[in-house]
């Protein structure tokens with residue numbers, strides 16, 4: 488579905504955010520990029536739709552030519568939904584109007600200046616229904632709770648009718664219980680619509696509970712790549728080496744935490 492060959496990123500100023508990386512994203516899977524803050528998760532995720540331009544390497548999407556081609560990039564972005572940590576909604580727009588923005592990639596420039604079509608509205612309302620917010624369609628985005636705003640963000644991505652969703656820390660701004668619910672919802676709607684999901688997360692429990700495959704990042708390098716079921720505490724040590732974040736310590740020291748997390752998320 489997506490193939491990265493020798494993709495690396497060095498930002499201006501010389502920060503090496505991502506070492507040369509080869510990977511393939513398989514269709515229908517939930518892949519989680521796991522790692523501490525600064526590990527390179529957002530950089531890798533954003534290279535997948537060229538929001539970050541790789542310093543080396545190429546990205547190819549399914550049947551399209553490499554994404555250096557403008558047309559290939561446009562087609563790839565049209566069928567790739569993005570979910571952001573801070574949802575990036577327009578606060579004064581209604582939930583529905585925000586979700587309709589997911590349709591923009593399908594409209595010609597002049598069409599985008601006209602009122603939305605019946606068909607687009609139907610797709611947007613269906614997306615809101617899928618995230619359980621049909622009754623909030625006409626409320627302003629800034630009147631909704633944080634969890635609901637992120638669900639509108641998911642609906643906007645769904646309205647794009649994507650094949651792939653890239654979600655960058657989709658629950659990092661939410662409390663733990665809401666995080667769990669929103670992540671479950673994102674997982675469920677992707678499964679229901681046959682959408683491939685790549686999400687970056689820094690919480691071990693959420694990652695292990697939802698991923699088919701974990702790509703563990705540390706210091707811009709892939710240090711683990713395999714099934715979520717096979718992640719050992721030693722792998723987590725490697726991913727979080729040198730990190731003393733309280734949030735990850737229990738998972739490193741207590742093997743039952745991992746099993747409990749997986750059970751809770753399923």
Ligand SMILES: Nc1ncnc2c1ncn2[C@@H]1O[C@H](COP(=O)(O)OP(=O)(O)O)[C@@H](O)[C@H]1O
Nearest residue numbers: 498499502504523524525526527528529530531
């Ligand atoms: N636009 C940027 N310019 C310069 N350095 C950046 C930029 N974005 C990220 N970085 C740096 O690249 C490294 C990886 O960052 P990032 O991909 O955001 O990691 P993560 O998402 O895992 O927290 C960090 O050292 C970060 O400070």
Ligand SMILES: [Mg+2]
Nearest residue numbers: 528529530656
């Ligand atoms: Mg990030």
